Amino acid sequence: MNDESAQRMPRPDPRAPRGRVLDAHLHLLDRQVLDRDGTPVTTIDDLELDGIELGARIEPGSPAPSVAAILTGPQLLMRIFGGHAPAARRISIPWKLVASVGTTVRLGVGADSLDASWVERWVSRHIIGRIPGGRHDPE
Amino acid sequence: MILSDLLGSDALEADGRRVGGVVDVRLEISGAPAQLLAETVVTGVLVSPRSRVSTWGYERRGENGPVVIARLQRWLHRGSFLVSWDDVELVDEGRVVFRDGYERHDPMLPPAPKT
Structure with a gap:
């Protein structure tokens, strides 16, 4: 087997994983995000990665990029149709608020503290709350 | 950078030869400890020679059902493979360039932890 064909045969990754291994698209995109009480907050439309500079050569030994935030809201349309929402229009949930990753992604904070749930809070306060009986549980 | 900018990019060797499309990005929850979860770092990119999209990931999991879909x-x-992030030289709009002499690794995911 010559050198070229040896390179084309995928080899087992010699680096043993040091933590839970995930594939971003397979395990994270479109997953539901729940707050610390199990209340649905949003779904993961995209992820923001820190440490990758477009067009810049990556020096060997540079620190690996990391996941900075979960993006939601208009980001789904950008993912499907292309383009970019201005940074100011992105609704993001910092990755440091994530407590666990499984079938769903659990946050360590309540939904009320997040920008991602402002639409639901607004509708609840200004529309549902004005309907008679809309401010308490069904009796 | 946004993840979706990376997905679907052309995967190129150092001499500019296209070897496939970036279908996913491998992550590891193994970085610096944080209050809730350790930092999640990028450890590699998954390349498929014949497609830019991999939705169900049968080529990197042991799942076999439904058998017709799994086989298809x-x-x-x-021929899908994983390239370690250490072997990535450049990320630009629509392309990811690997270093000269990069290695192709088996794309299989390690078994999920038992819950």
């Missing part, structure tokens, strides 16, 4: 997906993504 494995056939579509035959």
Whole structure:
């Protein structure tokens, strides 16, 4: 087997994983995000990665990029149709608020503290709350 | 950078030869400890020679059902491989360039932890 064909045969990754291994698209995109009480907050439309500079050569030994935030809201349309929402229009949930990753992604904070749930809070306060009986549980 | 900018990019060797499309990005929850979860770092990119999209990931999991879909997906993504992030030299709009002498690794995911 010559050198070229040896390179084309995928080899087992010699680096043993040091933590839970995930594939971003397979395990994270479109997953539901729940707050610390199990209340649905949003779904993961995209992820923001820190440490990758477009067009810049990556020096060997540079620190690996990391996941900075979960993006939601208009980001789904950008993912499907292309383009970019201005940074100011992105609704993001910092990755440091994530407590666990499984079938769903659990946050360590309540939904009320997040920008991602402002639409639901607004509708609840200004529309549902004005309907008679809309401010308490069904009796 | 946004993840979706990376997905679907052309995967190129150092001499500019296209070897496939970036179908996913491998992550590891193994970085610096944080209050809730350790930092999640990028450890590699998954490349499929024949497609830019991999939805169900049959080519990197041991799942076999439904068998018709599993076989079709494995056939579509035959020859997929993982390139370590250390072997990535450049990320630009629509392309990811690997270093000269990069290695192709088996794309299989380690078994999920038992819950």
